[in-house]
Amino acid sequence: MKGKKLWEIDLHELYGKDHLWWDQGTSPVLANGNVVIAVMQTEGVMGIKAGGSGDITKEAVLWRKKLPSPDAATLVARDGKVFLFVDRGKIVENKMGEAIIASPIAVNNSLIVRSDKHFWCLR
Numbered sequence: 001m002k003g004k005k006l007w008e009i010d011l012h013e014l015y016g017k018d019h020l021w022w023d024q025g026t027s028p029v030l031a032n033g034n035v036v037i038a039v040m041q042t043e044g045v046m047g048i049k050a051g052g053s054g055d056i057t058k059e060a061v062l063w064r065k066k067l068p069s070p071d072a073a074t075l076v077a078r079d080g081k082v083f084l085f086v087d088r089g090k091i092v093e094n095k096m097g098e099a100i101i102a103s104p105i106a107v108n109n110s111l112i113v114r115s116d117k118h119f120w121c122l123r
Helices: 011-015
Strands: 029-031 034-039 044-049 061-066 076-078 081-083 105-107 110-114 119-122
Touching: 029 076, 029 081, 076 105
Parallel strands: none
Antiparallel strands: 029 034, 034 044, 044 061, 076 081, 105 110, 110 119
């Protein structure tokens, strides 16, 4: 890998220059050939069509959803689904009641999740 830039998306163009992008959210994930990122400061999640060249800001955004964005746990992609854990103890709709403090992992048909009090295997 040579580290050559193939494409880019200008987050300032999409969300404004007043955001602190050094604290933008967690690591991106790949789901069904598309990139999904959490944009913490806007409480949103965005799907991006991967590929192309140069600045693909205008054509690459597939969707945006207003959802609680994770502060600590990276999104997890599995079987075409993206799982979003926020440190305020929610899995989008299901309440865990504890802060999720680490990135979950997908193992076989399960998710392994660590909170501030427990370690879970969810199926």
